[in-house]
Amino acid sequence: MSSHHTDPNVAHVSAAADHAGGDSTERGLLERAFDRATLLASVEELVKLIAHDVNQPLGAALMTARACRRGLATGSLSPEQVRDGLDRLVADVERVSEILGQLRAATRQPSAVLAATDINAVIQCALADAAPDAARLGVTPVTNLASGLLPVSADPQRLQRVVRTLIGQALDAMASTAENDRSLTLRSTLTTPSEVTVAVEDGGPGVSATEAPRVFEPFTATRRGRIGLELAVCRAIVEDHDGRIWAVASERGAVFCFTLPTADAR
Amino acid sequence: MTDAQALVFVVDDDASTRDALRLLMHSVHLPVQDYATADAFLAATRPDIPSCLILDVRMPGASGLELQQQLTAAGVDIPVIFLTGHADVRMSVRAMKAGAAEFLTKPVGDQELIDAVHQALSVSRQARSSRAAVADLQQRFASLTPREKEVLHHVISGRLNKQIAGDLGLSLVTVKLHRGHVMQKMEAGSVAELVKMVQRLEPSR
Numbered sequence: 188m189s190s191h192h193t194d195p196n197v198a199h200v201s202a203a204a205d206h207a208g209g210d211s212t213e214r215g216l217l218e219r220a221f222d223r224a225t226l227l228a229s230v231e232e233l234v235k236l237i238a239h240d241v242n243q244p245l246g247a248a249l250m251t252a253r254a255c256r257r258g259l260a261t262g263s264l265s266p267e268q269v270r271d272g273l274d275r276l277v278a279d280v281e282r283v284s285e286i287l288g289q290l291r292a293a294t295r296q297p298s299a300v301l302a303a304t305d306i307n308a309v310i311q312c313a314l315a316d317a318a319p320d321a322a323r324l325g326v327t328p329v330t331n332l333a334s335g336l337l338p339v340s341a342d343p344q345r346l347q348r349v350v351r352t353l354i355g356q357a358l359d360a361m362a363s364t365a366e367n368d369r370s371l372t373l374r375s376t377l378t379t380p381s382e383v384t385v386a387v388e389d390g391g392p393g394v395s396a397t398e399a400p401r402v403f404e405p406f407t408a409t410r411r412g413r414i415g416l417e418l419a420v421c422r423a424i425v426e427d428h429d430g431r432i433w434a435v436a437s438e439r440g441a442v443f444c445f446t447l448p449t450a451d452a453r
Numbered sequence: 454m455t456d457a458q459a460l461v462f463v464v465d466d467d468a469s470t471r472d473a474l475r476l477l478m479h480s481v482h483l484p485v486q487d488y489a490t491a492d493a494f495l496a497a498t499r500p501d502i503p504s505c506l507i508l509d510v511r512m513p514g515a516s517g518l519e520l521q522q523q524l525t526a527a528g529v530d531i532p533v534i535f536l537t538g539h540a541d542v543r544m545s546v547r548a549m550k551a552g553a554a555e556f557l558t559k560p561v562g563d564q565e566l567i568d569a570v571h572q573a574l575s576v577s578r579q580a581r582s583s584r585a586a587v588a589d590l591q592q593r594f595a596s597l598t599p600r601e602k603e604v605l606h607h608v609i610s611g612r613l614n615k616q617i618a619g620d621l622g623l624s625l626v627t628v629k630l631h632r633g634h635v636m637q638k639m640e641a642g643s644v645a646e647l648v649k650m651v652q653r654l655e656p657s658r
Contacts, residue, residue, distance in 0.1 A: 246560035247469035253563040254477035263480045272476045279469050 248279035303338040313350035340450040360391030463487035491520035505573035532573035
């Protein structure tokens with residue numbers, strides 16, 4: 188069971204095969220649960236790692252600060268001892284900052300290769316990748332892509348991840364929607380002369396006004412986010428490209444939009 | 454102003470943590486001796502005064518739990534306060550079973566740690582004075598002659614002088630004489646007191 192889940196492409200193949208078999212929805216849920224468990228496990232490992240490295244100097248700094256406060260209040264520590272303590276505290280806090288800096292450098296995505304990118308091509312690639320998932324739900328994606336769009340200055344790989352994630356969570360949201368009501372529409376438009384907007388609309392239960400601003404927060408377990416991390420990653424990527432991302436309820440379900448400045452505007 | 458009659462040992466591989474612990478103990482007038490490894494602590498000569506040990510559970514080399522076992526095996530009676538970066542229930546149960554005074558999770562509150570240290574030092578003081586009292590009793594007991602020890606055992610089993618004389622084939626006067634020496638050497642004011650003294654000696658013999 189576990190071996191064919193490690194490679195997402197293989198998983199898609201098996202999902203497509205299951206589709207013919209009939210129990211596709213159940214199988215899809217299992218796969219999703221598995222993906223979620225794997226992702227959560229690796230996030231937990233990462234958090235443990237960070238906590239381990241950071242807790243030591245942070246704990247020492249905290250204790251030093253409290254000792255200094257106590258020493259000053261009761262006069263039990265000499266000014267020299269307090270000064271040495273403060274030096275130590277500064278060094279410890281700098282160590283925390285350094286560790287986080289290193290971590291940031293280590294986990295940074297391979298530096299964005301910015302290129303004049305055709306956003307419609309990115310959308311088509313993401314759709315092709317998501318086709319087996321859409322087919323499993325019986326959804327035929329509709330595209331409404333503006334022709335003659337100006338290229339955006341972007342890392343096409345990372346942008347594709349954003350679009351693919353938005354499609355994925357739109358499909359997830361429709362898992363319990365009646366098959367006739369399921370729909371997926373992707374649009375691209377030139378909203379201003381210097382800005383392109385991409386919209387992914389689904390026919391799912393939608394997002395409430397209170398939910399909408401929170402869906403991009405990390406670790407927010409809403410109906411939409413699988414573990415509350417994918418959408419946070421989307422926001423990080425879009426903002427890296429000087430764009431904006433948001434979600435609103437639509438007549439059919441929910442629509443997730445993001446903007447990108449055109450290559451000329453950047 | 455420092456409490457010369459107490460000492461806090463710290464074993465932690467992290468220099469920042471050692472410095473922070475030392476400063477915190479100084480802020481309540483407690484002197485500290487710290488070591489980066491369990492082995493360094495074991496190798497060091499330690500003054501024989503009331504003391505406790507603050508120990509990091511996870512250290513490279515001999516871990517905190519191993520050091521605790523080594524100390525127990527070597528007969529070193531020192532209250533141990535464990536500090537751990539992770540709330541590890543299994544590990545804390547093991548440590549507490551092996552006689553740890555406290556098991557605290559980092560970041561530990563300063564008052565919490567200070568309270569634990571004071572508590573551990575008071576346990577150490579009590580254990581020392583109790584050990585000293587027993588050693589004193591042992592010395593008194595050792596000063597008895599074999600015959601006096603014999604008489605003592607008969608006395609504390611509730612035998613009367615006349616019975617003891619018969620048991621040991623001695624005259625009543627001789628028994629009374631031996632009995633007087635026993636009470637004097639053991640510094641016991643009554644038979645009841647003598648019984649208590651011997652009871653205290655028993656577990657250590």
